[in-house]
Amino acid sequence: MTDQRVLIVDDEQRTLMLLRESLVVAGLDAEFVCAMSAEEALKAFAQRPFDAVIVDVRMSGMDGLELLARLRQADPTARVIVVSAYTDLEVEDQVRKLGAHAFLHKPFAFDEFTSAVSSALRDAAKNKNASHAHPMADWQTQFVQRQLTALMRDTGAQCVLLTNGSTVVARVGAESGGYEALPVPVPSQASVFNFAYHQGKTHDIYSAEVANGLRLSLVFDRNQPSSRIGLVLQYTRRAVQELTSVLGSTETANLAAARPT
Numbered sequence: 001m002t003d004q005r006v007l008i009v010d011d012e013q014r015t016l017m018l019l020r021e022s023l024v025v026a027g028l029d030a031e032f033v034c035a036m037s038a039e040e041a042l043k044a045f046a047q048r049p050f051d052a053v054i055v056d057v058r059m060s061g062m063d064g065l066e067l068l069a070r071l072r073q074a075d076p077t078a079r080v081i082v083v084s085a086y087t088d089l090e091v092e093d094q095v096r097k098l099g100a101h102a103f104l105h106k107p108f109a110f111d112e113f114t115s116a117v118s119s120a121l122r123d124a125a126k127n128k129n130a131s132h133a134h135p136m137a138d139w140q141t142q143f144v145q146r147q148l149t150a151l152m153r154d155t156g157a158q159c160v161l162l163t164n165g166s167t168v169v170a171r172v173g174a175e176s177g178g179y180e181a182l183p184v185p186v187p188s189q190a191s192v193f194n195f196a197y198h199q200g201k202t203h204d205i206y207s208a209e210v211a212n213g214l215r216l217s218l219v220f221d222r223n224q225p226s227s228r229i230g231l232v233l234q235y236t237r238r239a240v241q242e243l244t245s246v247l248g249s250t251e252t253a254n255l256a257a258a259r260p261t
Contacts, residue, residue: 004030004121007050009041009067011059019054019113026114030121038062042070049075051124052101052117057084057091065091068098076149076172079120083108096224099152099173126168141170143246147239148172151218154235156226158203159219162210162243169214193237206232208240211248216240 006023010016013036020032030051035041038059045053053071057064064082071078082095085106095103101123102116148160149172159173194209200222207217216239220226 004051004124005048006030006032006117006121007035007041007044007053008032009035009038009054009059009064010056011036011061012056015056022110022113023117026110026118028114028118028121038064038067038070041067042074045071045074045078049078051079052120053078053080054117055080055082057082058086065094065098068095068100072098072149076145077170079124081116081120083113096158096174097153097156099149101174123171140246144170144243145172147242151216151235151239154228155218155232156220156228157218157232158221158224161217161219163215163217164213173219193240195233195236206236208236210240211244214243214247216243 006028008016008019008023010019016034016036020034023030023032033044033050035044038055038061041053041055044050055064055067055071059067062070064084068080068082071080076099079101080098081102081104082100083104083106084091087105092103101120104113104116144162148162148170151157152160152173157173159171161168162170196207198205198207202222204220204222205217206220207215210216216236218232218236220229
């Protein structure tokens, strides 16, 4: 029996049941919890985190966008799938900036919906495995997630990752698959800021060394250009300094020592 949990939020009972039944029929191995308001969803989320949350934009009371922002504050790693029956570029931009895992327009295909939820659950499972392989204290994990979330917000990146070799130690933002390998900054023994850039077919990727073999990477979807791209170097340098101050100590050297060979 899986320990993964999915929260479905919609103020229409019929839609709520339809979404839940779709996931059950698809055979997803998870516990499904339904909430008919954003307030009810926040209460459920406060009791125990969810691996994926499905949120409708238009709801009475607190709407889906505000709920998304509240969930991201409560847990920067929350994988939120936003659905909407309305085509609104401003809403889409807000959803992207808030780091939703996916944004689906109603009516959407059964496979499109279940694939998005499956993707979120796989991503959650990978991050759990990475955290078990590379343990950090709770306060360190929370600090890292805050730094990555702030960097994603300040630069407009679609995804920000902290990696150790090929293993993702922490990640915020949409799952970023389908791009080339992350660029590797030139190693240096000096206490300098090592930065690398890669222009791929679908994504632009910036990477910088942090400490103890850890690397910070920012992924930008070329189809969703950021107006703050010129600030990447400035904000990444600041994030590296903050992360190094915490992760550069001998207490966290085990992260680098566990690097896969």
